[in-house]
Amino acid sequence: MNSVPPNPNSNSTAASTGGVAGASAGAAAAPSPTFSPLYQQIKALITQSLQSGEWKPGELIPSEVELANRFKVSQGTVRKAIDELAAENLVMRKQGKGTFVSTHHEARAHFRFLRLMPDEGVPHYPESKFIEVKRMRAPADVARLLDLKSGDAVIFIKRVQSFDGVPTIVEELWLPGVTFKGLTAERLVEYKGPMYGLFESEFGTRMIRATEKIRAVCAGAEDAQLLHIPADTPLLASERVSFTYGDKAVELRRGLYSTERHHYHNELN
């Protein structure tokens, strides 16, 4: 419980002394060129526990004092580690209650990755209609973006999402077959709520960040039909790659967004 687990950095004073980690305790050590502060090492250890599922999404993690005892560092050092994890949305702090593992089963998480907002009214989550779910071999471009080999097994999903009954998004997804083994159309259809919640609960894969590229395109005949709009209507085309722990790409999503009554919202800081 209070031993320091395998440590990614070799210059950990906590690990090397195995005890109270005065910053100067191991002062003889060379000012290593790969210096990594103690709180970064603690952060990595906590991240490992998150990734391994020691603490599951939605659960309370040990208190700062408890973690400080476990890792033999001060509470301040644990705080600084957790500060960064909270800034990255991996955990959520609640004063008086504790620190919780973030989860996609939660209202506030639903719009972290979906930035399409209604022009009028409050945002709400769309309903999904699945058009196609199948296993296939990864085309070259998909394989490249998901860090797979061309021809590796992937799961392909096509769906339409509607707000208030108005079809607004046509989306194609590719998922690595190995990671999402056992994902079926039935499971997708019966599951209510955001897909990332399903991935998190049933496949132990939590999306933690994504990159997105956006263009303008004209609707093709098939997509226009699915969205109930004239062909050649301009649409936003988003290509999004989502990553889980360790910067591993685990989803490619290509979406077409109708911006008749919605817009893509962004904050620039």
Next chain:
Amino acid sequence: MNSVPPNPNSNSTAASTGGVAGASAGAAAAPSPTFSPLYQQIKALITQSLQSGEWKPGELIPSEVELANRFKVSQGTVRKAIDELAAENLVMRKQGKGTFVSTHHEARAHFRFLRLMPDEGVPHYPESKFIEVKRMRAPADVARLLDLKSGDAVIFIKRVQSFDGVPTIVEELWLPGVTFKGLTAERLVEYKGPMYGLFESEFGTRMIRATEKIRAVCAGAEDAQLLHIPADTPLLASERVSFTYGDKAVELRRGLYSTERHHYHNELN
């Protein structure tokens, strides 16, 4: 030098005791419903100095130790205040050198607000060609977004931006006439570098954040001509409102982006 300036919060222990601010020094004070921690008050004071121009963009601000002495708080409290200012890109810390006021005259600042990236090659800043610069009365929609009254004086700018000689962006800007009094076409044309650098240096107005709404549209005849593309080509339409200190809206910018060889890039965290 070491007196505490007017304070936005009434429960400042630093202000009320006028001296060493032990968190418990004024312990008799009610657990006020508008509690604001000391570091937030210090942050507000530093922000005031930034806004007033006491420290100008690009300049070094006083060291943490000096600020701690000035405000009669510990260095740790100043650090926490500056941490947040750095996270908001208002200042930049450089270890061993000090903390500098952020400026738009700087490579890294150029792409904070312009998210259009080339599909191939490294990002670089576009050249501008000004189509029109005039003073006018604010239309209702512009007035609303800039927090002006309909008919108030605004400066209108229309320009085309090109990457490697390829026209890619058509942009219309509206600026409050009062804030940007004296801005002329000549000054814009002769100024090399990003417009926000000019605004910062010549008008004392620094853009610190923006909100953006993006849609897909079809190019009209006039815009198609400016961008050397066929009419009805799909384009990204961005509407951006930029804010300076105090969340004051000081620019409305409507841009049309060709996404033939570029894409809008976003990171979702």
Next chain:
DNA sequence: GAGTGGTCTAGACCACTCC
């Protein structure tokens, strides 16, 4: 060597939650 921000500790007390 002097000055800067960066890390780390130990200890005190606060606001908030739950009982």
Next chain:
DNA sequence: GAGTGGTCTAGACCACTCC
């Protein structure tokens, strides 16, 4: 009242920059 995260202090030492 006990437990949690949140704030604040004072002091030590570190990495880095500039001279």
